[in-house]
Structures are given as C-alpha cells and as structure tokens.
Amino acid sequence: MEQKQNEINIIQASRENSNAAIRKADAAGVAQYWMDDIIVISGEGGQYAGKKLLLEVFTEMFEDHPPVFERIPTKITIGDNGILAWETGEWNYKTEKFRGNYSAMWRKVKGRWLTQSELFVSLD
Structure with a gap:
C-alpha cells in the first residue's frame, strides 16, 4: 500500500x-x-498523435497569447502490475472560459512515469 502511495505522489x-x-x-x-507515442484528444475533440506533433502544437500555442x-x-x-x-x-x-473533465493514462517506463494518453471533455 505504501509503495502505491509513493507512485501516486510521483504522478x-x-x-x-x-x-x-x-x-x-x-x-x-x-x-x-x-x-513518444502519446495520444491526446482535446476538449473540443481534436486528435493529436505523437510527442513531436504535440510539442509543435504547444510551442505554437505558447508563442502569441499563451493560454x-x-x-x-x-x-x-496505480494498477496492480505497477506499470x-x-x-x-x-x-x-x-x-479563457473553457473547463471540463479529463482522464490520463500513465505508463512506467524505465522507472519513470510518463503520460501515454489524455482525453479532455469540454463542459462549457
């Protein structure tokens, strides 16, 4: 139980x-x-596959008027397998006036927790 709490704290x-x-x-x-192979579905339903593309999207988004x-x-x-x-x-x-709910899938890779996928749902 203590190990799972430590993993939760890391995430x-x-x-x-x-x-x-x-x-x-x-x-x-x-x-x-x-x-590297992250998949994100944004609040309005846009789909983004891969760290390289998503990094470009974030870089561009942050250039002008960073949200x-x-x-x-x-x-x-934490799953029973610990992964x-x-x-x-x-x-x-x-x-902005955007808000909603989200879920994320994390995977432990070489001892480090990384986001594998995220789903955002806009509730405005």
Whole structure:
C-alpha cells in the first residue's frame, strides 16, 4: 500500500510540474512528461498523435497569447502490475472560459512515469 502511495505522489508531482510549465509557457517542460507515442484528444475533440506533433502544437500555442490552463487530479489509481496508472480530474483555463473533465493514462517506463494518453471533455 505504501509503495502505491509513493507512485501516486510521483504522478501528482509530475502533474504539478507540468502545470507549472504551462504557466511559464514552457512547451519542453510540459513535453518531458509525455511518451513518444502519446495520444491526446482535446476538449473540443481534436486528435493529436505523437510527442513531436504535440510539442509543435504547444510551442505554437505558447508563442502569441499563451493560454494558462491546469489539470487538477481528483483520483489517481496505480494498477496492480505497477506499470499503468489512471488519473482523472478537472481541467480549466485561467485565461479563457473553457473547463471540463479529463482522464490520463500513465505508463512506467524505465522507472519513470510518463503520460501515454489524455482525453479532455469540454463542459462549457
């Protein structure tokens, strides 16, 4: 039980660091928590496959008028195999009127938790 809580704490810290990178408009800082083959479905249903493409999207998004948004986990569950984790919570923009729910799949790769996929649903 203690080991799973340690893993949850690591994922929570990674999410906090990712949110901090968004506040700084630091695309590379956000991308450090992504797997190379990450899949993201954005709040309006856009689909993005791969770290390279998503990094380009974030870099472009941060260039002009960087949005500030955050993901706030409400639950993180570590799988029994210790390799996969599920995160769910709420997301919201600080600079726009967008908000909703999200889920993320994390995978432990070479001892490090990385995001494999994220699904955002806009609830505006």
